[in-house]
Amino acid sequence: MAExxxxxxxxxxxxxEFVDSYIWDFExxxxxxxxxxxxxxxxxxxxxxxxxxxxxDLHGTEFFGLQAILSNGNAVIGTGQTVDITVPYxxxxxxxxxxxxxxxxxxxxxxxxxxxxxxxTFSAVSTSPHITLSSVEKTQNTNLAGASWSVSLxxxxxxxxxxxxxxxxxxxxxxxxxxxxxx
Numbered sequence: 603m604a605e606x607x608x609x610x611x612x613x614x615x616x617x618x619e620f621v622d623s624y625i626w627d628f629e630x631x632x633x634x635x636x637x638x639x640x641x642x643x644x645x646x647x648x649x650x651x652x653x654x655x656x657x658x659d660l661h662g663t664e665f666f667g668l669q670a671i672l673s674n675g676n677a678v679i680g681t682g683q684t685v686d687i688t689v690p691y692x693x694x695x696x697x698x699x700x701x702x703x704x705x706x707x708x709x710x711x712x713x714x715x716x717x718x719x720x721x722x723t724f725s726a727v728s729t730s731p732h733i734t735l736s737s738v739e740k741t742q743n744t745n746l747a748g749a750s751w752s753v754s755l756x757x758x759x760x761x762x763x764x765x766x767x768x769x770x771x772x773x774x775x776x777x778x779x780x781x782x783x784x785x
Contacts, residue, residue: 664782664783665696665781665782665783666693666780666782666783667778667780667781668693668761668778668779668781669687669776669777669778669779670685670687670761670763670776670777671685671774671775671777672685672763672765672774672775672777673773673775674773675773677773678706678769678770678771678773679765679772679773679774680765680769681765681766681767681768681769682764682765682766684762684765685762685763686720686761686762686763687760687763688717688758688759688760689755689757689758689759689760689761690757691757691783691784691785692755692756692757692783692784693755693781693782693783693784694753694754694755694781694782695746695751695753695754695755695779695780695781696744696746696747696753696779696780696781696782697742697743697744697745697746697779698733698742698778698779699742699743699777699780700733700735700740700741700742700775700776700777701739701740701775701776701778702735702738702739702740702772702774702775702776703739703772703773703774703775704739704772705737705738705739705771706735706737706739706769706770706771706772707735707736707737707767707769707770707771707772708734708735708765708767708769708770708772709732709733709734709735709765709767709769710732710734710763710765710766710775710777711726711728711732711763711764711766712726712727712728712732712733712761712762712763712764713725713727713762713764714727714760714761714762715759715760715762716756716758716759716760717758717759717760720760724760725752727751727752727761728749728750729750730750731743731749731750732766733763733777735772737770755781757785763777
């Protein structure tokens with residue numbers, strides 16, 4: 603496997619020239635790991651980063667994760683900054699969590715497009731509420747189906763995360779979706 607290629611049980615999911623190192627081995631259950639727990643990434647450059655892929659399928663669960671990282675080096679994330687990720691398989695969005703590097707405010711709008719419509723037609727995944735932090739470091743929504751989110755995604759869909767409003771203090775933001783794989 604190439605140095606910058608991430609795989610899950612030997613199947614390549616995502617290649618990113620900016621991923622310097624990673625921890626991605628769920629062949630054996632990590633000590634203390636529970637279904638839904640994530641992976642660790644180290645050495646990401648300070649530019650906008652993204653990662654998509656299965657977080658794990660420990661103990662036969664069909665829950666996985668999809669993550670996007672917004673960063674602006676050592677500066678506050680800017681309005682209009684975007685990151686796109688590819689959905690690796692058909693799934694339903696179940697939960698979302700956003701973790702910032704420090705207390706601050708930011709709003710991120712999530713939209714989606716098919717691979718064919720990429721760059722021309724994106725539709726809202728959520729009309730409201732968007733992913734919003736207001737003078738906090740984290741936020742979580744554990745019921746996306748009941749919160750005006752379009753939760754069904756097709757394999758190959760592109761999710762776009764776009765910063766709106768005027769971000770305050772936040773230099774790096776990790777957005778994680780818990781997803782239920784359908785295929």
